[in-house]
Amino acid sequence: MKLVQFWRPNVGYRVGLVRNENVIDITMPDVGLKSTNDFIENAAAGGLTLTEFVDQVLNAQPRAVYAWGELDTSRDLYTPHLALPLVPPEVWAAGVTYQRSAEFRDSETGETIYERAHHKARPEIFFKGTATRCVGPNQPIGIRRDSQFTAPEPELALVIGHRGEMIAYTIANDVSAWDIERENPLYLPQSKIFRGACALGPSIVTPDEIPDPYDVVIHCQIIREGKVIFQESSSTARLKRTFDELLEYLLCDNPVPGASVLCTGTGILVPPEGALREGDIVEIEIPPIGVLRNPVKQWGERAS
Numbered sequence: 321m322k323l324v325q326f327w328r329p330n331v332g333y334r335v336g337l338v339r340n341e342n343v344i345d346i347t348m349p350d351v352g353l354k355s356t357n358d359f360i361e362n363a364a365a366g367g368l369t370l371t372e373f374v375d376q377v378l379n380a381q382p383r384a385v386y387a388w389g390e391l392d393t394s395r396d397l398y399t400p401h402l403a404l405p406l407v408p409p410e411v412w413a414a415g416v417t418y419q420r421s422a423e424f425r426d427s428e429t430g431e432t433i434y435e436r437a438h439h440k441a442r443p444e445i446f447f448k449g450t451a452t453r454c455v456g457p458n459q460p461i462g463i464r465r466d467s468q469f470t471a472p473e474p475e476l477a478l479v480i481g482h483r484g485e486m487i488a489y490t491i492a493n494d495v496s497a498w499d500i501e502r503e504n505p506l507y508l509p510q511s512k513i514f515r516g517a518c519a520l521g522p523s524i525v526t527p528d529e530i531p532d533p534y535d536v537v538i539h540c541q542i543i544r545e546g547k548v549i550f551q552e553s554s555s556t557a558r559l560k561r562t563f564d565e566l567l568e569y570l571l572c573d574n575p576v577p578g579a580s581v582l583c584t585g586t587g588i589l590v591p592p593e594g595a596l597r598e599g600d601i602v603e604i605e606i607p608p609i610g611v612l613r614n615p616v617k618q619w620g621e622r623a624s
């Protein structure tokens with residue numbers, strides 16, 4: 321099952337069930353089902369999976385239906401458009417879960433701190449932000465004004481349920497100011513947490529839609545002035561960690577609220593020529609979740 325949230329002019333945010341390129345509006349404000357988070361919470365309260373819960377309420381009333389193409393458009397108060405697929409109370413991220421990420425990061429410092437974390441039993445896990453730093457499909461991701469080398473990190477992400485279990489997948493762009501991280505790893509939070517540092521979407525899909533999550537292809541491209549200036553693919557087959565392992569460390573004496581998200585790390589590393597610029601478009605595709613497309617916005621005057 322595949323869920324989205326979208327905006328309807330004069331009505332507000334709605335929850336949509338995606339079927340055959342159509343989005344069925346399943347919002348039921350009268351019974352408190354106004355957001356994806358409400359569906360997640362009510363499913364958990366009733367001891368049901370998200371799919372079972374949605375199936376139960378689906379036929380309760382007639383539903384408005386939208387074409388996917390109609391909603392997959394930029395944010396505008398007067399036009400229906402996709403929004404964050406859920407509002408995560410917290411977003412966490414795992415790092416150096418792919419060998420390439422560890423090698424790339426160590427090559428800049430001449431140290432082996434990333435390689436060591438890649439091989440240790442304890443994974444790198446860091447706080448990525450809250451919903452206020454997140455954007456949905458077609459909304460701008462950001463470049464902080466004090467960064468010259470900000471890059472996308474295309475990642476498969478896990479949606480965490482109220483009992484700490486994985487209930488769905490989504491796509492995350494762990495947008496990162498790499499130059500700030502390179503200056504000193506102690507600056508990691510500043511390189512990772514800022515306005516528009518995390519894009520999520522376009523949908524969340526339940527585990528039954530991805531039979532082998534360790535064989536998922538992630539494709540990323542950066543488009544500048546209409547031309548593809550970078551493209552690369554990776555596969556979760558190269559992940560060093562299992563999702564259970566990442567969740568176990570994340571949740572160790574750490575009460576992460578339901579509907580939070582855990583990004584599972586990047587296997588795609590953009591070279592300095594691909595450093596993001598104002599006006600670029602970043603596209604990340606993971607079937608069947610969809611294509612997460614975001615324009616890039618430079619915040620403030622760029623520091624020289």
Ligand code: DO4
Nearest residue numbers: 415416417421473585586
């Ligand atoms: O410590 C660096 C962060 C690594 C990361 O975000 C990744 O590998 O995806």
Ligand code: MG
Nearest residue numbers: 473494585586
């Ligand atoms: Mg990352």
